[in-house]
Amino acid sequence: MNHNEPSEKEKDKWINDPNNWIWGIFYYNPKDKRLFPPKKIKEFGYTTNFANPNSVFAIIILILILTVLGRHMH
Numbered sequence: 001m002n003h004n005e006p007s008e009k010e011k012d013k014w015i016n017d018p019n020n021w022i023w024g025i026f027y028y029n030p031k032d033k034r035l036f037p038p039k040k041i042k043e044f045g046y047t048t049n050f051a052n053p054n055s056v057f058a059i060i061i062l063i064l065i066l067t068v069l070g071r072h073m074h
Contacts, residue, residue: 006031015040026050 006014014020015037020029027037028051035055036046048055 011037022050 011032011034014029014032015027017029018024020027020032021040022028027047027049029037029049030051032049033052034049035052035058037049039045039047048059050056
């Protein structure tokens with residue numbers, strides 16, 4: 001484990017901290033470098049860290065790909 005990387009306990013604190021959630025649904029934590037951290041309830045999957053520009057870029061690319069594929073399916 002990298003000494004600069006936060007522990008799993010610290011990451012769990014970030015996820016459960018309401019200050020890291022905009023309107024309770026958008027995760028925004030500049031300290032968290034993960035692209036897709038788990039949701040508050042981990043069984044529900046993953047969310048996007050909107051504070052990470054790479055996460056936002058990945059979501060935009062995914063939306064563009066799905067849009068292009070959707071148009072070619074009709």
